[in-house]
Amino acid sequence: SQQGEEDPQALSIQEGENATMNCSYKTSINNLQWYRQNSGRGLVHLILIRSNEREKHSGRLRVTLDTSKKSSSLLITASRAADTASYFCAPSSGSRLTFGEGTQLTVNP
Amino acid sequence: GAVVSQHPSWVICKSGTSVKIECRSLDFQATTMFWYRQFPKQSLMLMATSNEGSKATYEQGVEKDKFLINHASLTLSTLTVTSAHPEDSSFYICSALTGDRGKVYYEQFFGPGTRLTVL
Numbered sequence: 227s228q229q230g231e232e233d234p235q236a237l238s239i240q241e242g243e244n245a246t247m248n249c250s251y252k253t254s255i256n257n258l259q260w261y262r263q264n265s266g267r268g269l270v271h272l273i274l275i276r277s278n279e280r281e282k283h284s285g286r287l288r289v290t291l292d293t294s295k296k297s298s299s300l301l302i303t304a305s306r307a308a309d310t311a312s313y314f315c316a317p318s319s320g321s322r323l324t325f326g327e328g329t330q331l332t333v334n335p
Numbered sequence: 336g337a338v339v340s341q342h343p344s345w346v347i348c349k350s351g352t353s354v355k356i357e358c359r360s361l362d363f364q365a366t367t368m369f370w371y372r373q374f375p376k377q378s379l380m381l382m383a384t385s386n387e388g389s390k391a392t393y394e395q396g397v398e399k400d401k402f403l404i405n406h407a408s409l410t411l412s413t414l415t416v417t418s419a420h421p422e423d424s425s426f427y428i429c430s431a432l433t434g435d436r437g438k439v440y441y442e443q444f445f446g447p448g449t450r451l452t453v454l
Contacts, residue, residue, distance in 0.1 A: 259443070261445075266426070266448070266450070268428050268445040268447040268448045269428065271442055271443065271444060274442055314378065314379075321367055321432055321443075322381065322384065323443055324381060325379045326378055327378050
């Protein structure tokens, strides 16, 4: 299965701290995507990293990908209360995405 | 750009009735759309892949006669929950692919979701 598994399941930090979430998967991929979901809302695409890339940045987000370990990490720097949400990774070899249980991030003001 | 809308955002219906949910790509053409359902505090479960002009591909365990999908145009896919029952109550989310089929890498853009409650 291409389903990603996020770790930890839940993370609670103070505003201003960095948050790191990890994702592991089992099959070969072409790319891996990270999404955010606020409670009761749709998913927001955060970043896509291709299998031939090792690191990618977007604003306060930094994503790494290690295809040899079949793992990825999402780092949110200088977190804000508005970053409170569930975060999902979606490894993919085509167009289908399958999601794990996600990491519930809570950023306390 | 790449905005996906869903309508309605929420719906309450009686058991036994049918409910139609629309998914539209507002500023791009989407040859492929996906339908997911999500139970509270759980992940998204892919239900089916909707391709414009052809039959939808359903995931294992999803009843195609129960969840009718129509992708009649490049900007619209509909999901009809037929003879709805309380266990169909869930959050239904669609997504649309950007890019053409020749691209290797895809980005999916998600709609805001539809909350279905069946009484």
